[in-house]
Amino acid sequence: MSKAAWVLLLTLTVSVARLGVVMIQPASSGQAPIQVVQVEMKEFTFTPKALVARPGQVKISVVNKGMIEHNLVVPALRNVTTKAVPPGKSAALDLTVGPGTHQIVCDVPGHREAGMVATLTVR
Secondary structure, three states: OOHHHHHHHHHHHHHHHHOOEEEOEEOOOOOOOEEEEEEEEEOOEEEOOEEEEOOEEEEEEEEEOOOOOEOOEOOOOOOOEOOOEOOOOEEEEEEEEOOEEEEEEOOOOOOOOOOOEEEEEEO
16 A cells, blocks of 8 residues: 555545544455554543444554553353453453444443443444
């Protein structure tokens, strides 16, 4: 990909991320396409709040930018959760998803209720 195309892609990605919506893109070519997205966790929010992916393999990489432990859980997909992520640390979830909308939550007691939720829309 040319340098101009990379600059355009970076500009578009930053613009979309500022709107709070991220289109998940393939991590690399040459292998089965794995879509990768970065998610920040802090009291009591995920950034971005809305993720969009195509059906297939998705890697959700999370970093805890907060002051307390958080996790990321996809309740509709059994056993899809990170362990508790301490402040300043990161974790990743590898999952295979089909079409639909899935809620993402932090299930540390009280965090979901405080609004620490997001959505993953697969289409």
